[in-house]
Amino acid sequence: MKKTPLYQWHTKNNANMSEFGSYLMPLWYPQGVKKEHCGVIESAGIFDTSHMAAVILEGGGCRDLLQKTFTKDLDHCLGPKKNPLHSGRCVYGIFLKESGQTLDDAIVYHVAGDRYMVVVNAGMGAALCTHLKKYQENLDVTITDLTDDLGKIDIQGPSSATILAEILEQPDQAFTKFVYFSFKGWFETDATESVMLKDGTPILLSRTGYTGEFGFEIFLRPDSLVDVWQMLLERGGDSIVPCGLAARDSLRAGAVLPLSHQDIGDWPFLNNPWIFALPFDEQGIFTKEFIGSEALQNNPSAPHTYAFAGFSPRKIPIGANSSVLDTAGNHLGDILTCTTDMAIERLGDNIISMASSRQDGKPENFKPKGLSCGFVKVKHEIPVGERVILTDGKHKVEVEIRKDVRPARSARKPLIEMMKK
Amino acid sequence: MKELEELNLPEDLVYTKDHEWARLEGEVVVVGISDYAQDQLGDIVFVELPEVGDSFEAGDEFGTLESVKAVSELYLPIGGEITAVNEELDDAPELINQDPYDGWIVKIKPNDPGDLDKLLDRNGYMGILKGDE
Numbered sequence: 001m002k003k004t005p006l007y008q009w010h011t012k013n014n015a016n017m018s019e020f021g022s023y024l025m026p027l028w029y030p031q032g033v034k035k036e037h038c039g040v041i042e043s044a045g046i047f048d049t050s051h052m053a054a055v056i057l058e059g060g061g062c063r064d065l066l067q068k069t070f071t072k073d074l075d076h077c078l079g080p081k082k083n084p085l086h087s088g089r090c091v092y093g094i095f096l097k098e099s100g101q102t103l104d105d106a107i108v109y110h111v112a113g114d115r116y117m118v119v120v121n122a123g124m125g126a127a128l129c130t131h132l133k134k135y136q137e138n139l140d141v142t143i144t145d146l147t148d149d150l151g152k153i154d155i156q157g158p159s160s161a162t163i164l165a166e167i168l169e170q171p172d173q174a175f176t177k178f179v180y181f182s183f184k185g186w187f188e189t190d191a192t193e194s195v196m197l198k199d200g201t202p203i204l205l206s207r208t209g210y211t212g213e214f215g216f217e218i219f220l221r222p223d224s225l226v227d228v229w230q231m232l233l234e235r236g237g238d239s240i241v242p243c244g245l246a247a248r249d250s251l252r253a254g255a256v257l258p259l260s261h262q263d264i265g266d267w268p269f270l271n272n273p274w275i276f277a278l279p280f281d282e283q284g285i286f287t288k289e290f291i292g293s294e295a296l297q298n299n300p301s302a303p304h305t306y307a308f309a310g311f312s313p314r315k316i317p318i319g320a321n322s323s324v325l326d327t328a329g330n331h332l333g334d335i336l337t338c339t340t341d342m343a344i345e346r347l348g349d350n351i352i353s354m355a356s357s358r359q360d361g362k363p364e365n366f367k368p369k370g371l372s373c374g375f376v377k378v379k380h381e382i383p384v385g386e387r388v389i390l391t392d393g394k395h396k397v398e399v400e401i402r403k404d405v406r407p408a409r410s411a412r413k414p415l416i417e418m419m420k421k
Numbered sequence: 422m423k424e425l426e427e428l429n430l431p432e433d434l435v436y437t438k439d440h441e442w443a444r445l446e447g448e449v450v451v452v453g454i455s456d457y458a459q460d461q462l463g464d465i466v467f468v469e470l471p472e473v474g475d476s477f478e479a480g481d482e483f484g485t486l487e488s489v490k491a492v493s494e495l496y497l498p499i500g501g502e503i504t505a506v507n508e509e510l511d512d513a514p515e516l517i518n519q520d521p522y523d524g525w526i527v528k529i530k531p532n533d534p535g536d537l538d539k540l541l542d543r544n545g546y547m548g549i550l551k552g553d554e
Contacts, residue, residue: 016422016463032464032518217422246463246489266538313466317492340466340489370466395485395492 004050005151005225009153015244017205021122023051034342034370036247040213041343041354043351043421044157046232047196047414049210051248054146054252057116061139066116069135070108071269073287074134084404087112089182090206091172093277095120095131100299103131103261104276107208109183109290121260135291140406143301150187151225155232155250156215157240158355158410158421163307164205164216166235167228168197174183176418180207180412201228210248211340212255214410214418253373254406256307263305263336263375270296271381272305273364273403290340303333303377306376308388309351310372313340321393333378335390342370344406372397373405425550429456431522435498435537436546440530441497442522445537449505452498453525454486454517457550462488465514470506471527477501479536483527486517499536501529 001025010017015026026048028036039045052115057065067074072093076082097333099104104124108115120128123226125147132143142388155164165171174184174195183206195205204219220228233240241347249259256273258264264272278296286293296302311401315338316322324332343354345368347361356362376388383399410418434442440458444451459465467487477483477497484495505528509516516524531537541549 012422016460027490031516034466160515229491250489260513313487314469315487315492342464342466342489360488392492 002051002148004048005222005248005311006048006050007227009226009229013242018245020245021051023122025051026242027204027246028066028163028244029242029289030339033244033246035401036241036243036356037342038354039158039241039248040211040226040243040247042157043239043241044155044159044163044215044236045156045211045241045247046229046236047156047243047248048225048229049152049154051122052074052152052223053122053128054125054219055118055120055125055128055132055147055151056144057118057141058114058144059140060114061136061141062116065132065136065139065141066108067288067290069132069291071096071277071290071292072108074108074110075353085110088184090208091181094127094269094274096269096290096296098291098295099291100270100295101266102260102264104128104260104316105264105274106380109206111186116265116345124260126371139231149222150218151222151390153218153220153225153232153239154209154215156209156211156213156216158214158413158418159236160215160421161231161415161418163236163240167197168230171199174205174397175415177404178207178415182207185191187221189238197228197231198354199227199231203228210257210404211251211409212257212409212411213251214413228341249337250341253339253375255335255345255409255411256278256405257330259337267377268299268302270298270299270302272418273375275296303379304381305336305377306382307371307375307403307405309405310399312371313342313370314392314397315340315372315374315398316395317390319392321391323391324378327389327398330388332380332382332388333376335374336377337374338372338390339374341373341406342368344368344369344371351405351407353408355410357408360408372399372407373402413417423456425547428460428550430543430546432543433538434462434522435540435542437496437498437540438549439496439497441496443537445530445534448530448534449528450499450531450534450537451525452527452529453521454495455546456521458493459461459518459521461539462486462493465517468514468517470508470510473503473504473506475503477503477529487491495526497529498540499529499531499537500533504528508520519547526546
C-alpha cells in the first residue's frame with residue numbers, strides 16, 4: 001500500500017484511513033464528514049490529493065499526440081468562441097480506448113511552448129504513459145511520469161483565495177486575471193513565470209478542483225507538502241477544515257462531477273452529463289478524429305447515465321444486488337454512485353443549499369438534513385424529472401432524475417468577488 | 422479512528438458482537454450502538470426506526486443506520502416489544518455520534534430480562550474488538 005507524504009499527519013490527527021487507488025488515504029478526520037462537506041460550502045477545506053498522477057509531455061509532437069488521444073479539441077476549446085488552448089490554460093477531457101470506453105479522465109495543462117502536463121487519477125500515471133506511447137509513432141514527444149514525485153493540495157471553498165493570499169509571496173500578482181480553468185507558476189525553481197509562497201516554495205497554482213466550489217489545486221514538490229499543509233491550516237484558522245475522501249466524494253457528486261472508473265468506465269463515453277468533454281461542433285459533429293471517436297459515432301445501443309437526487313438523505317449501498325427500477329418495478333440498470341450531499345434539502349419543488357441566498361428561498365436558520373444523490377446507468381433514455389427506484393434487494397429509495405443537484409455552487413464565481421469572503 | 426483504549430465503553434452496559442449496547446432501566450431495556458460502531462460508521466445521516474408495538478426476537482433486524490460511508494442493519498440484543506423509539510434522531514441523527522449512550526435508539530419490554538445475562542460485559546466486548554483488529 002502506498003502512502004503520501006502527509007500520511008503521518010493524517011494518522012497523528014486520527015483520520016479514519018482507507019485504501020483508495022492503492023494509496024492509504026484519509027476518509028474523514030474526527031470532526032466528521034458533515035463538518036468537512038459543509039465547511040467547503042461555507043468557508044474552505046483542504047484535501048491531500050497527492051495520490052493523483054501527473055505526466056509531463058515535452059517536444060514538438062506534444063500537441064499532435066494530445067489531439068490524437070484526448071477527447072477535447074485543443075484547437076477549439078476555450079470559452080464560447082472555442083479558442084485554441086494556450087499556455088496558462090487547462091481543459092478537462094477524456095482519454096478513450098479505441099472501443100470508445102474510458103481509460104481515464106484528465107486535465108491537460110498547456111505549460112508553455114511544447115510542454116504540457118496531464119493530470120490523471122490515482123495509479124493511472126503508468127497506464128496513461130503506456131497509452132500515449134502506443135499512439136506516439138514518430139512524433140517527437142518525451143513522456144515523463146511524475147507519479148509520487150509531485151505533491152498536490154486542493155484548497156476549495158469560498159474562503160480559499162483569502163486564506164491562500166496569506167501564504168503567497170505576491171498574492172495580488174498571482175490573483176490578477178485568474179479565470180476558472182487557468183493556472184500560474186511551476187513547481188520547480190527554474191520557472192520563468194513563478195508563483196512563490198512566502199517561504200520560497202515554488203508552486204503551480206491552478207484554479208480548478210473537484211468539489212464544484214471555488215478554489216485551487218496547488219502542485220508542489222513532495223518535500224514541501226507537509227509544511228504548506230500546516231501553513232494553510234494555521235493561516236486559515238477557524239475558516240479551514242482538513243477534508244478526507246468521503247467529503248470529496250459527496251461534494252463532487254452534488255456538483256455532478258464523475259468519479260473515473262465508477263461513473264465513467266468500461267462502456268462507451270456517450271449519453272452522459274459530461275459529453276461537453278467531446279469535440280462537438282454546433283451541428284453535433286466531431287471537429288477532429290481521435291482514439292475512440294469512431295466507436296462513439298457508431299453506438300446506438302450505448303447506455304445512458306443520469307444524475308439523480310433523492311427526497312431524503314436515504315441512500316442505497318452499491319453491491320451485487322443493487323439496481324435501478326422503474327416505479328412499476330421493472331429493471332432499468334445500475335447505480336454507479338450513491339452518496340449524501342449534506343449541504344442541501346428540498347423545500348417544495350426546489351433544492352436549496354446552505355450557499356443559496358434568501359432570494360433563492362433559503363429560510364432563516366437553514367439546517368439541511370442532506371439529500372442522497374449520485375449517478376445511474378440505464379438502458380434507455382429517461383426524461384429529467386422522472387422518478388426511479390434504487391434498491392439493494394432489501395431497501396428501496398425513490399429518487400428523481402436531475403440535470404443538476406446542488407444549487408448555488410461557487411466554482412465559476414469571479415475571483416475578485418471571492419476575495420471579499 | 423479511535424484507538425481501542427480511547428473508546429468509551431461504560432461498565433454498566435452489556436454489548437453484542439454486532440456492536441449494540443443494552444441497559445436495563447426498571448422494566449424496560451434501552452438499546453443503542455457502541456462508541457466503536459459510531460466511530461467506524463462516521464457521521465450518521467439517517468436512522469430508520471421501527472414502530473412502537475413491533476415485536477422482535479433476539480438478533481432480529483429492527484432498523485437501519487445510514488452513515489456517509491455505509492448503510493448498516495441494527496439487530497436487537499434481546500427479544501421483546503418496542504415500547505419507545507428515540508424520535509429526536511429523526512431530526513438529529515448526529516446525536517448518536519455525539520454520545521452513543523445518550524443517543525439511544527429504542528426501548529423494549531423484554532420477553533425475558535434474564536436474556537441480558539447472555540450478552541457481553543465490557544471485557545467480553547473488548548475481547549471481540551481486539552479480535553476484530
